[in-house]
Amino acid sequence: MSTFDAAIIGSGPAGITAALYLVRSGCSVILFENLAAGGQILQTEVLENYPGFPKGIKGYELADFFVAHLEGLKLTRSRDAVESVRGQIGAFTVKAGDAEYSCRTVVVCTGAKHRTLGVEGEDRLQGRGVSYCALCDGNFYRDQPVAVVGGGNSALEESLYLAKIARKVYLIHRRDSFRGAQVYQEKLAALSGKVELVLDSVVDQLQADLIAGLTGVVVRNVKTGEKRELKVNGLFVYVGMEPRVDFLPPEVERDPRGFLITDTEMRTSVPGIFAAGDVRSKLCRQAVTAAGDGATAAQAAFVLMEQLHA
Ligand code: NAP
DSSP states (O other): EEEEEEEEEOOOHHHHHHHHHHHTTTEEEEEEEOSSSTTTGGGSSSEETTTEEEEEETTTHHHHHHHHHHHTTEEEEEEEEEEEEETTTTTTEEEETTTEEEEEEEEEEEOOOOOOOTTTTTTTTBBEESSSSSSGGGGTTTSSEEEEEEEHHHHHHHHHHHTTTTSSEEEOOSSSOOSSSSHHHHHHHHHTTTTEEEEEEEEEEEEEEEEEEEEEEEEEEEOOEEEEEEESSEEESSOOOOOOTSSSSSTBBBBSSSSSSOOTBBSSTTTTEEOOOBOOOSOOHHHHHHHHHHHHHHHHHHHHHHHHHH
């Protein structure tokens, strides 16, 4: 079985930064990238708040920069999905694909995935009107009416993106105020002819046609009970994220929403397992905070390994 100082699981900003720091500290590292390095920024059109890019930077461009930073570094990269992590500090076994790896420490950087709405037919209509990625699927709805659900940064940002493509965007939110950033709210307000806010409302029903897929949604005002039919061909769901942690043992402590609990050094409740980025229980989920977490986790893992060797 191959042995490494650290297994880094996930290759978004947190995982790539952790890899960079650990390799530069002289550690042997295996980085599990799964599908593609870059993580959620690959699904972001433009990042306007990543320091150093005052005019903003496209998500895929920033991802390319991150990945380029790994070039020439001495590390092992794997595309296999990690299935399990067992063992204890200094001797973890990470199973991925058909192989097992022995790793002294583990840094979990698997991020989070979009939650579903839980409305009847949502699963069936995925790819036929229901989507969780405007950047990936928005173009299918060029000049057509679409709806977005949610009130966080993702919903606001993606409504702005879709407003450039779709004929009309209904932004459906269950309350009358948004938790997303003011700057996005102001940009949306300036597009009031194109983006209609449907507030205090939830999606009750998806309407579909066997051939065309989604044809509309029925929304219900939670204050008045009044129902309204919106004729849309696309529904983009942004109602929060859930962490990717299925492969971890239950001893790794989670918060009530399943995110991994860490201390300020990114240590989880299991010695030798660290967590960084969106998978962690924390206030601010941003590419820049994920990168910061990755650096801290790497440094903490390095210090721990020095103690193990001493
Ligand atoms: P989020 O901030 O957790 O917001 C989720 C939204 O969905 C909330 O408005 C919530 O309503 C609503 N919601 C939750 N469950 C719902 C349901 N069952 N039905 C209808 N609405 C529901 O999630 P997010 O927008 O995906 O963002 C995740 C994290 O990434 C956040 O920390 C966010 O700041 C960060 N992010 C940052 C940027 C950026 O800075 N550019 C971009 C994207 C994401 P309530 O408000 O009523 O709870």
